[in-house]
Amino acid sequence: MxxxxxxxxxxxxxxxxxxxxxxxxxxxxxxxxxxxxxxxxxxxxxxxxxxxxxxxxxxxxxxxxxxxxxxxxxxxxxxxxxxxxxxxxxxxxxxxxxxxxxxxxxxxxxxxxxxxxxxxxxxxxxxxxxxxxxxxxxxxxxxxxxxxxxxxxxxxxxxxxxxxxxxxxxxxxxxxxxxxxxLNKEMPGHVANRLQAALAREVYYLVAEDVVSAADVDDALSWGPGLRWGIMGNMMLNHLAGGTGGIEQALRGLGGPMAAWWKTLGSPEMTPEFQHKLIDRVQAEVGSRTIDELEAERDELLIGLLELRNKRLETATSQKVAAE
The missing domain is CATH 3.40.50.720 (NAD(P)-binding Rossmann-like Domain)
Known part of the structure; x- marks a missing residue:
């Protein structure tokens, strides 16, 4: 072949x-x-x-x-x-x-x-x-x-x-x-969807338990860690969280608390009642906005981020070529 x-x-x-x-x-x-x-x-x-x-x-x-x-x-x-x-x-x-x-x-x-x-x-x-x-x-x-x-x-x-x-x-x-x-190994859901599923499980749990509204949990993600995830992945961000000590320092300082949080994460069951509750919460967040309007907003922001990342990549490449 x-x-x-x-x-x-x-x-x-x-x-x-x-x-x-x-x-x-x-x-x-x-x-x-x-x-x-x-x-x-x-x-x-x-x-x-x-x-x-x-x-x-x-x-x-x-x-x-x-x-x-x-x-x-x-x-x-x-x-x-x-x-x-x-x-x-x-x-x-x-x-x-x-x-x-x-x-x-x-x-x-x-x-x-x-x-x-x-x-x-x-x-x-x-x-x-x-x-x-x-x-x-x-x-x-x-x-x-x-x-x-x-x-x-x-x-x-x-x-x-x-x-x-x-x-x-x-x-x-x-x-x-x-x-x-x-991917070096096959996994159901591959990698990115498994990461999404892990996050969605806790998001759905927090909303269903009335810890936070659908709108506020989305704001917590998109205006908090989501902004950073659009720039670097979790491993590199954890490395930065450790300051000059990098990932080693981050794990020493945050590893214990994070492990404690893991034990309290929710494990909701996707029952009809659970789904209806989520649907009601999301509809409240959506309001009168249409799917087309939401897609347009998503795509415009995505394009802006891609343009920014591409510009940064071009600059870094030019600087590398100049240094050589």
């Missing part, structure tokens, strides 16, 4: 929220996209999403050759994968569906085509178990929503995935500006 074949044509399978966003991302990077979905209104919905996302992508910077005309659509799976270099699968989060689909794709595709799944939690070892010919080219390439704005992609192979494919997938995602994170 060739590991040097350039990836220029992408098949996007499933054009829901994630698939449509992936399509916009790939188009912005100057790639050809052939999208497929069996939903009756899928093509119109996809076109609408990509057009609405395009101004933000233009603001962040389009790659040479980027064009909306590079998007094609077909409801026929076999037609969609003809001549592609990589498949980005965004089907329902159901193991039986993915196993059947990957068996079909394995039969349709040449062995040098990567099949990457956007699955948010299913392990690739389970997905590829029914693939008989070339399971080694199947890999998880899990984005964060919305993929056309959030750089993160989690890459992890299954037990039958070759290391060469994992490395090729990482190299490809990095080549289009993604922040590819390599």
């Amino acid at each position: 060739s590991n040097s074949k350039p990836i220029r044509r992408i098949a996007v399978i499933g054009t829901g929220v994630i698939g449509a966003s992936w399509a916009a991302q790939y188009l912005a990077k100057g790639l050809e996209v052939i999208a497929t979905d069996i939903a009756p209104d899928a093509e119109a919905t996809l076109q609408k999403f990509v057009k609405s996302a395009w101004p933000a992508l233009e603001r962040l910077g389009l790659s040479p050759g980027a064009s909306l005309t590079n998007l094609k659509f077909t409801a026929d799976l076999a037609e969609a994968v003809v001549g592609v270099d990589l498949v980005q699968e965004n089907g329902p989060e159901r193991l039986d569906f993915k196993q059947k689909l990957y068996k079909q794709l394995d039969e349709l595709l040449p062995p040098d085509v990567i099949i990457a799944s956007s699955s948010s939690g299913i392990k690739m070892s389970d997905i590829q178990s029914g693939v008989t010919s070339h399971p080694e080219r199947c890999v998880i390439g899990h984005p964060f929503n919305p993929p056309h704005l959030i750089p993160l992609v989690e890459v992890v192979g299954g037990v039958k995935t070759s290391e060469a494919i994992v490395q090729r997938a990482i190299a490809f995602y990095k080549s289009i500006g993604k922040k590819a994170v390599r």
